[in-house]
Amino acid sequence: MYVFSIIVLIGLLLSAGFFLYTIYRLLWNAVKIPEKKPGLKLQLGRRIYLVIRNVFLQAKLFKDLGGGIMHALMFWAFIAFASYSSDFFVSAIFPGTNLLSGTFEQVAFFTVDIFAIIALLDVVYAFIRRWGIKIKRYQGYNGFEAWFILSLVGILMATYYVLSVLRLDGVSANIPGSIGENLAAANTPVSYALASVLPKVSATTGYYIYWTAFTIHAADFIIFLAYIPTSKHLHLFAAPFNVLFAKEDQAILKPIDFEKETRFGATDIRDFDWKDYFDFYACTECGRCTANCPANLTGKTLSPRDIIWDIREVVVAQGTEYRTRGGDRDQVFKTVIGEPILEKDLWSCTTCMACVEQCPVMIDHVSKIVDMRRSLVLNQGKAPREVIDLTRNIEQYGSPYTIDPSTRADWAAGLDVVDLSKTPDAQYDVLYWVGCVASFDKRNQEIAKSVTKILKKAGVNFAILGSQEKCTGDPARRTGNEYLADMMIKGNVETLKANRVQKVITSCAHCFNSLKNEYKDFGIELEVHHHTEFINRLISDKKLSVKSLDSDTLEKYTYHDPCYVGRYNKLYEEPRDVVKSFAANYEEMEMNKSKSLCCGAGGGRLWMEEKEGTLISHKRIEQADKVNATTVVTACPYCMTMLDDARKTTGREDKMKIQDVSELIAGRID
Amino acid sequence: MVDIIVLIKQMPDLEQVKPDPTTGEPQLKNVPLKLENLSENSVEEAVRLKEKYGGKVTAIIFGNEQSSAILKKAYAMGADEGHIITGFKGNNPSLTAKVLGEKIRALKHDIVILGNQSADSISGLLAGKIANHLGIPLLGNANSIEVSGSTVKVKRALEENNQIIQADFPVVISVTQEINEPRLPPVMQIMQAGRKPINTEAATLTGREVKVLSNKAPKSERKKMVFEDVDKGIAEIVKVIREESR
Amino acid sequence: MKALVFSEFPEMAAQMVTYLKKQGEVDAATAGSKADALSHYGAGKVYSLNGQMQFDNVSSWLVETYKAGGYDYLFVASTILGREVAGAASQALGAGIIPEITEFQAGQSNAHTKRYFLGGKTVLEEESDSKVFTFAPGIMDAEKVDSQSPVTPAELKQSAVTVVSVEEKQSSGVNLEKAKVIVSIGRGVGKKENIAQVEPLVKAVNGELAGSRPVCLDYQWLSDERQVGISGKKVRPNLYIAVGISGQIQHIAGMRGSKVVIALNKDKSAPIFDESDYGIVGDLFQVIPKLVKALGA
Numbered sequence A: 001m002y003v004f005s006i007i008v009l010i011g012l013l014l015s016a017g018f019f020l021y022t023i024y025r026l027l028w029n030a031v032k033i034p035e036k037k038p039g040l041k042l043q044l045g046r047r048i049y050l051v052i053r054n055v056f057l058q059a060k061l062f063k064d065l066g067g068g069i070m071h072a073l074m075f076w077a078f079i080a081f082a083s084y085s086s087d088f089f090v091s092a093i094f095p096g097t098n099l100l101s102g103t104f105e106q107v108a109f110f111t112v113d114i115f116a117i118i119a120l121l122d123v124v125y126a127f128i129r130r131w132g133i134k135i136k137r138y139q140g141y142n143g144f145e146a147w148f149i150l151s152l153v154g155i156l157m158a159t160y161y162v163l164s165v166l167r168l169d170g171v172s173a174n175i176p177g178s179i180g181e182n183l184a185a186a187n188t189p190v191s192y193a194l195a196s197v198l199p200k201v202s203a204t205t206g207y208y209i210y211w212t213a214f215t216i217h218a219a220d221f222i223i224f225l226a227y228i229p230t231s232k233h234l235h236l237f238a239a240p241f242n243v244l245f246a247k248e249d250q251a252i253l254k255p256i257d258f259e260k261e262t263r264f265g266a267t268d269i270r271d272f273d274w275k276d277y278f279d280f281y282a283c284t285e286c287g288r289c290t291a292n293c294p295a296n297l298t299g300k301t302l303s304p305r306d307i308i309w310d311i312r313e314v315v316v317a318q319g320t321e322y323r324t325r326g327g328d329r330d331q332v333f334k335t336v337i338g339e340p341i342l343e344k345d346l347w348s349c350t351t352c353m354a355c356v357e358q359c360p361v362m363i364d365h366v367s368k369i370v371d372m373r374r375s376l377v378l379n380q381g382k383a384p385r386e387v388i389d390l391t392r393n394i395e396q397y398g399s400p401y402t403i404d405p406s407t408r409a410d411w412a413a414g415l416d417v418v419d420l421s422k423t424p425d426a427q428y429d430v431l432y433w434v435g436c437v438a439s440f441d442k443r444n445q446e447i448a449k450s451v452t453k454i455l456k457k458a459g460v461n462f463a464i465l466g467s468q469e470k471c472t473g474d475p476a477r478r479t480g481n482e483y484l485a486d487m488m489i490k491g492n493v494e495t496l497k498a499n500r501v502q503k504v505i506t507s508c509a510h511c512f513n514s515l516k517n518e519y520k521d522f523g524i525e526l527e528v529h530h531h532t533e534f535i536n537r538l539i540s541d542k543k544l545s546v547k548s549l550d551s552d553t554l555e556k557y558t559y560h561d562p563c564y565v566g567r568y569n570k571l572y573e574e575p576r577d578v579v580k581s582f583a584a585n586y587e588e589m590e591m592n593k594s595k596s597l598c599c600g601a602g603g604g605r606l607w608m609e610e611k612e613g614t615l616i617s618h619k620r621i622e623q624a625d626k627v628n629a630t631t632v633v634t635a636c637p638y639c640m641t642m643l644d645d646a647r648k649t650t651g652r653e654d655k656m657k658i659q660d661v662s663e664l665i666a667g668r669i670d
Numbered sequence B: 001m002v003d004i005i006v007l008i009k010q011m012p013d014l015e016q017v018k019p020d021p022t023t024g025e026p027q028l029k030n031v032p033l034k035l036e037n038l039s040e041n042s043v044e045e046a047v048r049l050k051e052k053y054g055g056k057v058t059a060i061i062f063g064n065e066q067s068s069a070i071l072k073k074a075y076a077m078g079a080d081e082g083h084i085i086t087g088f089k090g091n092n093p094s095l096t097a098k099v100l101g102e103k104i105r106a107l108k109h110d111i112v113i114l115g116n117q118s119a120d121s122i123s124g125l126l127a128g129k130i131a132n133h134l135g136i137p138l139l140g141n142a143n144s145i146e147v148s149g150s151t152v153k154v155k156r157a158l159e160e161n162n163q164i165i166q167a168d169f170p171v172v173i174s175v176t177q178e179i180n181e182p183r184l185p186p187v188m189q190i191m192q193a194g195r196k197p198i199n200t201e202a203a204t205l206t207g208r209e210v211k212v213l214s215n216k217a218p219k220s221e222r223k224k225m226v227f228e229d230v231d232k233g234i235a236e237i238v239k240v241i242r243e244e245s246r
Numbered sequence C: 001m002k003a004l005v006f007s008e009f010p011e012m013a014a015q016m017v018t019y020l021k022k023q024g025e026v027d028a029a030t031a032g033s034k035a036d037a038l039s040h041y042g043a044g045k046v047y048s049l050n051g052q053m054q055f056d057n058v059s060s061w062l063v064e065t066y067k068a069g070g071y072d073y074l075f076v077a078s079t080i081l082g083r084e085v086a087g088a089a090s091q092a093l094g095a096g097i098i099p100e101i102t103e104f105q106a107g108q109s110n111a112h113t114k115r116y117f118l119g120g121k122t123v124l125e126e127e128s129d130s131k132v133f134t135f136a137p138g139i140m141d142a143e144k145v146d147s148q149s150p151v152t153p154a155e156l157k158q159s160a161v162t163v164v165s166v167e168e169k170q171s172s173g174v175n176l177e178k179a180k181v182i183v184s185i186g187r188g189v190g191k192k193e194n195i196a197q198v199e200p201l202v203k204a205v206n207g208e209l210a211g212s213r214p215v216c217l218d219y220q221w222l223s224d225e226r227q228v229g230i231s232g233k234k235v236r237p238n239l240y241i242a243v244g245i246s247g248q249i250q251h252i253a254g255m256r257g258s259k260v261v262i263a264l265n266k267d268k269s270a271p272i273f274d275e276s277d278y279g280i281v282g283d284l285f286q287v288i289p290k291l292v293k294a295l296g297a
């Protein structure tokens, strides 16, 4: 054996050992620390699909096109390099031996040769993004690690070409102990091109260049391997698994079994499950989540990336302490709330799901944030004053308001609506779940009235629950008060069962999501439709004919996606189809569909004052104004409240209206 | 270590009280009961004192069979022991003072805390009555409480100024709404509260008769008299303003 | 009927004297330093109480005097000290007590009274043999008489309560929750400078100024402690005058407890009118001057 071979072997073994040891430590944490289980389902088909789509095809990355292409190319380069590097090290340690041969070898070398140059350009592009045009989401994350990794990649690729050129030129084959034989020009077009422009070197010079490049190349790889699991590049290994294990229903909250469980919500790292640990490990620090977070965009300190990354650091630190010193778990695992996770940040979240939607490695930030809110509320009774008032109202009045619950259906007076509280035996096909805001808030009662008018016009036989309807529990749930939410949901499930409800339509995005996705955990399966979906079907089934009005020619429409209709339930086209059924003049805002900017009301924020930074709703209204919209269409009473308020307080009262999809249709079907 | 007794009461949820359409009397049937607002502040303050100085919080409620839910709320907030005295038949401060006073006498007490004026009866008499009945000082309308040794110092918020006043154990303290923000009880405590024993006894005393001649809602809903004729409106409104802003 | 009246505030004692003297003989007691102010309202006698007033020494003095003077009834103005004193005195006398009365009529052996109950939701009319009453503030205006009542000084005993210190209240602090009359302004006021045009109304009704969220938070025309609503103060005044406020549910949540609500708004369909007892549809800048004038007359 040659000296170099031995050095490489030792280096590689050390590095691989360190790599495996680090992975072992991380897995140890994920297995030994959590006290909760993720409750995953097998769903093999879905998982394979996800891995192909989100790992191999890098699909989620293209939400940021520039960064996405850059990363996908780099990813594919790495895959290509995997076979090349194996071959490289086999030949380096056992000169004369080759792992790859024949067609395999040809294909492998061909791809590597192409991707290496792409990767090099990628590195240059990445440097420019970070330090040239200074892309915002990287700011604060451009430290040692970023340039170190980029340099390692760059050097790896550059030395690859040096070695390849030497191989093409036939220099390397003559060096004893070198990796190898001559390359075929056709298999390595880029190297060939390089070789043809570079001056030929003498055998001696070639000898020195070869070993220098070889050493750098091998050392680079060895360092890289050891460095990966301790850095954000752990995602190279963690992310594919995280995608594989991803939960089907991200951001959908899970019930707590108050009879059995003793630790409520997430207080310290014991309260996250192993899948959450993969979330922490998989984070690439890319900042896509934070760059799309409405709270962060309006000057609040909440940053979903920091939430994930900060907890990851706690996991590593406390995990190491626990593994090496053992001891009392209560002593080792200290709460993460307060330090490093600020309470105020937890309360700034609107649960809009923009972070989850954006995250390329399928991390679920929202559930973790709500889990930490749960910890505060359920264990310590700690919440902003408005949230305490909110929960008291829900508890006492069954709605977020201090209003006599018996007046819930007063909006329907004189509209001849079947109220199951008054005529319990009435026959009906569909239940219209009105929701608290549309029941009690004057502005939003217009939505309830419009939906009523539409359903009647289309001949739908529907009923409302009237005073039996209670808050779905969503505001309590999303502000962490699972105990109260649990009570509300169970009560509602009983009411729904008692009234033989099967099919539901609702005009509230939050009720919609709860009833559709979260009530099943409480023992009821319902067929739930959002009113935009339902109205769209009525129109396409020709049950409604929608006129466009003369005044429409002057109107410019845009549509604001409610988060719980869009991102949570992927209804992007249905509401737009309804609007476009009459609107001649329509334009999308800059942030739309899956990238839509939240109105600021979700997660219980409708009842909280927004004191930090600027108002999210103001930012949204400005976006609507940018496309000169005169009517902002939306499909949720929460959005209506926020945007209507923003429209007025930013002085746009005279030039802009906010309308629910239902209101627009109701005015066009007479 | 301080032995604290907190006097609490239940009240109907006023938002849900409606006048009977025919008699005009308030319909109290089916109106949910709740822990009266200032009682909640009282329990909160008692628990805070316990957390700060150590000791025990005992809650007493003069109520009826339905009072256990109210007492459980006090338990959830941190009360250690609770007594229900049944036989409450309606607002009668003298009887309430006697019944509660006798019960307090039978228990260890350094501090007796209650609200300064309940949200439903708005009488505000009980503090003075209890203090007189027990023959101990009253530190009334407290905005804050401080204990050192067996001396209690409170900030008494008066109409025109604030007094810092003090007295030695045992004392009665009536608290204002400003003294604290009642907590949201942690779930563990709510669940434990459900399992805590409740001591119930019937009141033996009876009170003197007050004959209710009528009990009518002064108004039910908003009158919604909207004037489009400004001068007419002003004429009407001036009367109302004079009446209400005296 | 012979009545003994007490309030530490001579104005309130004077109101009670004025109200009660039609029904019989009334003597009144108040704080020593202020007794002279009480001597012009037709009381038979005015006692001036010297010493640091607390619930125990005042109530024991009242009980002794009540017994010694052969009084039929004891009336105390409902103030912080008054309610404590009345409670203690009735307990010591073993007498029945009716709190917060707004009307009193002495009968043969029983007294006929009216008071608010259930937080103001109902009016209770009662008949009882009670001897002690607290009077809700502001039963009627005090009326001066020509004659002057003799002032008798009295010494209070030492209280079991020690006063360590007295501090003045910070006058800047607004206390909307306790305000009896609130004039609340909304975006309809238009700009900060226009608040000056609302102020005469605030003065005329002797109220506190409050505002909707846009006024207090978004535009900061008023400080945020004056914000009424779901995320501001929850107020329950006797009179709430909403000026240029549309009446969104977030605002209503803060003032639903008001006894009487008056709204001024130029938009006939503003939701605030559904939450009001009286409303005037009109431009506030025209309505307010007229209203202030009418109130002044």
Ligand SMILES: Cc1cc2nc3c(=O)[nH]c(=O)nc-3n(C[C@H](O)[C@H](O)[C@H](O)COP(=O)(O)OP(=O)(O)OC[C@H]3O[C@@H](n4cnc5c(N)ncnc54)[C@H](O)[C@@H]3O)c2cc1C
Binding pocket: A605, A606, A607, A608, A609, A641, A642, A645, A648, C185, C186, C187, C188, C189, C211, C212, C213, C214, C215, C227, C228, C229, C230, C231, C232, C243, C244, C245, C246, C247, C248, C249, C250, C251, C254, C264, C265, C266, C267, C270, C282, C283, C284, C285
């Ligand atoms: C999370 C959240 C919390 C909130 N919390 C609160 C809260 O605590 N308190 C609160 O008040 N709001 C709150 N709001 C805001 C609330 O939704 C409304 O936007 C706000 O109450 C409207 O204030 P306004 O009535 O002053 O303004 P507007 O709704 O704009 O009403 C102005 C009114 O003035 C009338 N007007 C205009 N000019 C004149 C004139 N010359 N003469 C007479 N009338 C005139 C108009 O007809 C209109 O009705 C909250 C909103 C959100 C989203």
Ligand code: SF4
Binding pocket: A289, A292, A293, A294, A295, A296, A302, A303, A304, A348, A349, A350, A351, A352, A353, A354, A355, A356, A365, A366
């Ligand atoms: S859910 Fe929305 S508000 Fe919350 S952290 Fe994610 S992006 Fe930010």
Ligand code: SF4
Binding pocket: A282, A283, A284, A285, A286, A287, A288, A289, A290, A304, A305, A308, A355, A358, A359, A360, A361, A362, A363
């Ligand atoms: S959580 Fe996801 S989106 Fe956010 S920084 Fe980490 S990898 Fe990027």
